Every structure is written in structure tokens, then in C-alpha cells.
Amino acid sequence: MTPTLGFIGWIVIGGLAGWIASMVMSRDASMGIFANIAAGIVGGLLGGFLLSLFGVDVAGGGMIFSFLTCLLGAVILLWIINAVAGRRR
Numbered sequence: 515m516t517p518t519l520g521f522i523g524w525i526v527i528g529g530l531a532g533w534i535a536s537m538v539m540s541r542d543a544s545m546g547i548f549a550n551i552a553a554g555i556v557g558g559l560l561g562g563f564l565l566s567l568f569g570v571d572v573a574g575g576g577m578i579f580s581f582l583t584c585l586l587g588a589v590i591l592l593w594i595i596n597a598v599a600g601r602r603r
Contacts, residue, residue: 528555531584532550535589535592536549556588561584562583
């Protein structure tokens, strides 16, 4: 993924994507703003990597495609975290 949005843009997009993903995965009450931002940014990297495996051009998608990539990656990331944390209990 090419960081054409800049540092602040990635924080805003990552924060929104992480917040929406935490609501989708029912983890919103247990996550704060920094965890939402981290989940969105790491989710963007994960989503970009996974989409590039399927041959999708993630670098030229624009802001909405970047947001959807971050959202997809954040949901997958939170699903993995739920699976690992659920096994520990």
C-alpha cells in the first residue's frame, strides 16, 4: 500500500475503520481510541497484503477503497484476536 494519504490521513482512516470493525465484532466496549487506531492501521496492512495476494491493485484504489481495505483487515484482525483470546479461557 502506498501511503499517499499522509500520516494524519492514515490515523483518521485507521481510527474510523478500527472503530467500525470493533462495533461489527462486538468489541467496542473493551477497546479505546488508541486500540481502534492500531486495529485500523494494522488491519490496513493486513487487508492490503491479503488483497494483493488475490491480484487486486490496492495502491491505486483511492480513499474509499483504502478505508474499505482497512475495515476488512481490521475485522479479520479482530476475528483472529477473538479466536486466540477465546482459546485461552
